[in-house]
Amino acid sequence: MSTLIRMVYISTTTHPVSDYVGGVQKDVGRILMQARRNNPTDKVGGVLYFSNNYFFQCLEGEQQAVNNLYKKILHDPRHNNVQTVLVKRIDKRQFANWSMKYVASRDKVTQLLLEHGLREFNPYEFDEVMIEKMLALFTSVEDGTGNADQDYDRHESTSKPIGLWSRLFNRSKAA
Ligand SMILES: Cc1cc2nc3c(=O)[nH]c(=O)nc-3n(C[C@H](O)[C@H](O)[C@H](O)COP(=O)(O)O)c2cc1C
Numbered sequence: 001m002s003t004l005i006r007m008v009y010i011s012t013t014t015h016p017v018s019d020y021v022g023g024v025q026k027d028v029g030r031i032l033m034q035a036r037r038n039n040p041t042d043k044v045g046g047v048l049y050f051s052n053n054y055f056f057q058c059l060e061g062e063q064q065a066v067n068n069l070y071k072k073i074l075h076d077p078r079h080n081n082v083q084t085v086l087v088k089r090i091d092k093r094q095f096a097n098w099s100m101k102y103v104a105s106r107d108k109v110t111q112l113l114l115e116h117g118l119r120e121f122n123p124y125e126f127d128e129v130m131i132e133k134m135l136a137l138f139t140s141v142e143d144g145t146g147n148a149d150q151d152y153d154r155h156e157s158t159s160k161p162i163g164l165w166s167r168l169f170n171r172s173k174a175a
Contacts, residue, residue, distance in 0.1 A: 003063040004156070006094065007070065008056070008086040008131055010123035011079040016053045025050055027078045028102075032145065035100035043152055044069055045093060047101040047138045051109065051121040055079055058086075058135060060093045061152075085123070086131050093156075094139050097148035104144045112137055 017025045028050050039045060044061035057073075059066045074082055095101055103109075109121060112133060118125065126134070 002156075004061065004090050004093065005063045005066055006058060006060045006086065006088055006090045007066055007084060008058045008135070009070070009073075009082055009084045010057075010126075011055045011082040013050070013053045013055065013079055014077060025053075031078070032100060032102050036146070036149065039069075039099040040150060042069065043155065045095045045098045045100065045150055045152055047095050047098065047103060047135075049103045049109070049134075049138060051106060054121060054123050056123045056134065058095065058138070060090065060095055081124075083124070085126065086128070093152055094135060096153040097150055098143070099150050101138065101143045101148075102145045103138050103141050105141060108137055108141055109134070 013025060013027065015025065015027055028048075032048065035048065039061075042061060042065040044059055044065050046058040046060050049056040059069060061069075070084075106121075113119070113121060116130060116133075118130075123131075123134075
């Protein structure tokens with residue numbers, strides 16, 4: 001039996017950059033490359049956000065695959081203070097089309113934070129509602145670094161029973 005899960009963890013970079021210079025953290029590009037290279041093999045997907053020297057990452061996939069990846073990520077020296085903030089079983093992925101989406105734009109995040117009385121991105125202060133709101137926002141905003149590269153839903157739906165409509169349609173096609 002397959003068990004799909006969504007997990008979100010937060011962490012702090014070990015190579016801080018100054019937002020003042022608009023610094024792009026050099027590790028982020030490499031992490032994204034690794035994620036996009038490795039994740040499709042294990043049908044893992046999700047989203048990565050980096051701001052204010054904090055990482056916020058959502059991983060979705062089979063429980064075993066997500067756990068295996070998370071074990072690797074936990075020991076990665078490029079970040080520390082790694083905390084799991086959400087784990088749940090899911091029927092459907094929120095990031096089914098992404099091996100790893102990257103949200104570069106800060107504007108909409110800043111707006112969401114302000115709406116909740118938060119002045120800066122500090123995921124260690126988020127409650128469950130805020131985490132879900134972040135995920136919803138990350139689902140809708142664009143990734144400036146790449147295009148959707150996966151269709152995990154399609155793989156997962158192959159075991160679903162064929163509906164009446166498909167049966168009728170197939171029959172009429174065959175007739
Ligand atoms: C914040 C963060 C997020 C990461 N996300 C992923 C990921 O989604 N997929 C992945 O394969 N590696 C990810 N990594 C890198 C892993 O920790 C590890 O370095 C990598 O999987 C090793 O890949 P390799 O065996 O191809 O060298 C992440 C690392 C960090 C610090």
